[in-house]
Amino acid sequence: xxxxxxxxxxxxxxxxxxxxxxxxxxxxxxxxxxxxxxxxxxxxxxxxxxxxxxxxxxxxxxxxxxxxxxxxxxxxxxxxxxxxxxxxxxxxxxxxxxxxxxxxxxxxxxxxxxxxxxxxxxxxxxxxxxxxxxxxxxxxxxxxxxxxxxxxxxxxxxxxxxxxxxxxxxxxxxxxxxxxxxxxxxxxxxxxxxxxxxxxxxxxxxxxxxxxxxxxxxxxxxxxxxxxxxxxxxxxxxxxxxxxxxxxxxxxxxxxxxxxxxxxxxxxxxxxxxxxxxxxxxxxxxxxxxxxxxxxxxxxxx
Amino acid sequence: xxxxxxxxxxxxxxxxxxxxxxxxxxxxxxxxxxxxxxxxxxxxxxxxxxxxxxxxxxxxxxxxxxxxxxxxxxxxxxxxxxxxxxxxxxxxxxxxxxxxxxxxxxxxxxxxxxxxxxxxxxxxxxxxxxxxxxxxxxxxxxxxxxxxxxxxxxxxxxxxxxxxxxxxxxxxxxxxx
Numbered sequence: 001x002x003x004x005x006x007x008x009x010x011x012x013x014x015x016x017x018x019x020x021x022x023x024x025x026x027x028x029x030x031x032x033x034x035x036x037x038x039x040x041x042x043x044x045x046x047x048x049x050x051x052x053x054x055x056x057x058x059x060x061x062x063x064x065x066x067x068x069x070x071x072x073x074x075x076x077x078x079x080x081x082x083x084x085x086x087x088x089x090x091x092x093x094x095x096x097x098x099x100x101x102x103x104x105x106x107x108x109x110x111x112x113x114x115x116x117x118x119x120x121x122x123x124x125x126x127x128x129x130x131x132x133x134x135x136x137x138x139x140x141x142x143x144x145x146x147x148x149x150x151x152x153x154x155x156x157x158x159x160x161x162x163x164x165x166x167x168x169x170x171x172x173x174x175x176x177x178x179x180x181x182x183x184x185x186x187x188x189x190x191x192x193x194x195x196x197x198x199x200x201x202x203x204x205x206x207x208x209x210x211x212x213x214x215x216x217x218x219x220x221x222x223x224x225x226x227x228x229x230x231x232x233x234x235x236x237x238x239x240x241x242x243x244x245x246x247x248x249x250x251x252x253x254x255x256x257x258x259x260x261x262x263x264x265x266x267x268x269x270x271x272x273x274x275x276x277x278x279x280x281x282x283x284x285x286x287x288x289x290x291x292x293x294x295x296x297x298x299x300x301x302x
Numbered sequence: 303x304x305x306x307x308x309x310x311x312x313x314x315x316x317x318x319x320x321x322x323x324x325x326x327x328x329x330x331x332x333x334x335x336x337x338x339x340x341x342x343x344x345x346x347x348x349x350x351x352x353x354x355x356x357x358x359x360x361x362x363x364x365x366x367x368x369x370x371x372x373x374x375x376x377x378x379x380x381x382x383x384x385x386x387x388x389x390x391x392x393x394x395x396x397x398x399x400x401x402x403x404x405x406x407x408x409x410x411x412x413x414x415x416x417x418x419x420x421x422x423x424x425x426x427x428x429x430x431x432x433x434x435x436x437x438x439x440x441x442x443x444x445x446x447x448x449x450x451x452x453x454x455x456x457x458x459x460x461x462x463x464x465x466x467x468x469x470x471x472x473x474x475x476x477x478x479x
Binding site: 231240 | 321338345347352356360364
């Protein structure tokens with residue numbers, strides 16, 4: 001087995017929290033049950049990872065199998081990366097039947113024709129999500145397995161969630177390959193970015209609950225129950241106002257869990273023109289203020 | 303009327319009411335709970351509000367307010383603005399010893415949004431004591447609750463021989479020295 005593969009597997013296993021290692025290896029399925037039984041999960045993670053590498057050596061793992069383990073890790077812990085949302089458009093109404101093998105073939109062909117050295121892995125999940133892992137190389141260098149991009153594509157939707165690697169130059173190629181493989185015409189970036197992939201999906205697919213005026217007996221009952229731990233000697237003067245605000249919120253957003261917001265970015269256009277860039281970074285309670293060339297933008301961490 | 307007046311209602315026997323006005327509701331709640339935990343021999347009611355004027359529909363239920371404590375967070379300019387706007391709805395005779403300012407967040411100098419000068423001027427203009435307290439720390443919260451309780455007793459007239467005005471003057475003179 002290649003040393004780079006061994007090292008990669010070792011580092012991937014080290015990332016996994018100790019209690020999850022066994023279940024993740026089982027999901028991976030590369031090591032047999034009997035092999036997993038021989039592992040002692042109560043030792044230090046260093047030793048566990050060494051043992052796992054040894055077993056993989058016995059099974060002659062190659063980079064493709066190691067990549068599958070990486071996809072599984074990122075699927076379970078997507079909040080370690082920042083995801084951006086892209087939307088694909090097609091002109092005309094041809095609703096093609098989505099063929100997975102065709103998609104994979106076209107995607108691989110596109111990337112490999114541009115860059116000979118890429119590692120591409122696919123993994124499908126039940127919610128129609130296709131996870132793609134790409135490790136980028138150049139015509140002269142082997143792919144760097146530590147600088148990977150991830151793509152989550154729900155084939156029934158025009159949305160793609162991309163966690164680009166630090167190699168920003170690969171992004172146009174990736175977008176192009178996606179458009180070609182999925183039979184769309186173009187792709188554009190939406191103004192949505194977050195660590196929380198599920199929240200992005202909720203916003204893009206409009207999955208967060210919005211109440212429609214239906215009859216809900218449940219909330220009424222809840223509100224009449226006074227909480228027992230409120231001391232009657234403490235009187236909230238603004239209680240009716242607070243209840244009104246809660247009611248309005250509930251009417252607009254509903255009772256279900258809402259997507260998690262991380263950043264709010266505001267752009268303000270000024271009437272004056274600055275002659276040079278004025279970068280004023282004003283860090284107060286997580287607000288970053290930038291003044292440049294007639295435009296003020298501030299970003300607030302929520 | 304929307305203005306809070308100190309003597310427009312009759313006092314109740316052996317009881318006192320304090321009004322906490324401030325934009326940080328959780329801190330208000332914690333301070334109120336700390337006040338309730340203290341030993342006292344009179345009936346207390348603590349009113350929490352985010353700003354003045356108070357909603358008029360509760361006017362008839364509200365007892366006479368003996369002490370108003372305005373809570374300002376040094377880290378938030380909004381809390382200062384909120385308090386300044388609310389001060390307009392307090393009758394002038396309240397400022398004869400029945401108002402105090404609680405300033406919290408002073409421990410973290412690098413998060414200050416409000417100038418100390420502004421706070422000091424507020425105390426001067428309204429002739430009321432300014433108490434600096436880091437209400438997020440439990441020990442200081444308990445101490446502040448005790449101080450407020452003593453002030454409340456005086457403002458409600460429970461301590462014979464000491465009036466709110468004389469106590470207020472006492473606090474200001476000692477602060478100046």
